[in-house]
Amino acid sequence: MARQRGILVIGATGTTGRQVVAQSLEAGAEVRATARDPGAAGLPGGVEVVRGDLTDPDSLRAPLDGVEAVFLLWPFATAEGMPAVLDAIATRARRVVYLSSAAVRDHERRIERMIERSGLEWTFLRPHAFAANTLRWAGRIRAEAVVREPYGAAAMPPLHERDLAAVAVRALLGDGHEGATYELTGPETLTQAEQAGVIGEVIGRPVRWEETSPEAARQRMLADGWPPGAVDGVLRAQAGMVAEPRAATATVEAVTGVPARTFRTWVTGHADRFRTP
Structure with missing residues (x-):
């Protein structure tokens, strides 16, 4: 580079x-x-x-x-x-x-x-979806080892922020990226419920997925200070990924020469955020 x-x-x-x-x-x-x-x-x-x-x-x-x-x-x-x-x-x-x-x-x-x-x-x-988005579950996982959310069947390939940054740095410092649009994902498609399961496996404490209604999730997110437009956008995207799971791309590896990191790798690096002190 x-x-x-x-x-x-x-x-x-x-x-x-x-x-x-x-x-x-x-x-x-x-x-x-x-x-x-x-x-x-x-x-x-x-x-x-x-x-x-x-x-x-x-x-x-x-x-x-x-x-x-x-x-x-x-x-x-x-x-x-x-x-x-x-x-x-x-x-x-x-x-x-x-x-x-x-x-x-x-x-x-x-x-x-x-x-x-x-x-x-x-x-x-x-x-696409960031692996770090699952940090919004961390408090509930620490307290109860449960995730209460809608659309547990929504499937996506979570992206490690290190891989996104690696592509950005190639484009900042190297040539050959002018005019390129890079669709970036992690290497594997997982449902939200499966992501919760991986977190449980890594921290050594089973994590249960508990399905809730979209409206209950919306009210909770609004109470947490999310803008209404952002809330509706997130829930709409999750509903779409139940019907049409997002496929992984190979762009990270194509640009950097290194395979994208798995969701399990991301969780391992952030396990303390999900563990009870």
Whole structure:
């Protein structure tokens, strides 16, 4: 993989962004990361952490100085504000790797089209379900060794965040990824109930799946502070994956040369999150 100077990671303090930072450093890149509060970012040594806020595009101009490639995570549910951010990026960088999603929601589609028209070299990452999504079950598993959710038969190939980041780093630092759209999954399709079973096997405590109604799940998620649109989108996607299970892709291995990590591997690395202290 060719070494490339000046990588900016926008969204560096999230699960995926932290992996992009770490793996870019391991690859020998000079890495800069934005954070609203650089002092609280908790990123590894070797990365330059600077203040930057997507809601204030002018705050990105200094972080973009000397940057050649940008990893862009857009955390908002609309594309409002993206044109100004892209203008800031395009005046300094030449390449952007955008973390979209397999769902390609309306605002994500709009952002992809904006990037295509920006004049930047671009790569789109469209991950399917993340293995880390199962952390929402962790509290109940620790307390009762049970998962109470709807759509236990919803089947998907959970993706390890390290594999998503590995593809992102290839696209940031190497050539041959311009204009590519990568559909990213883990290597095996598992139902949600099967995922709960794997967690139980890894932690040495059987975990039971208890089917609940979609409406009960919706009310609980709303009470937990989820936006209504996000709740409905998640439940709609899960219902769809009961009728049409999502198939695994081989994209991670095709891009990185290494097979995608299994869900069991992910659980093993996060087992303490599910174990009772």
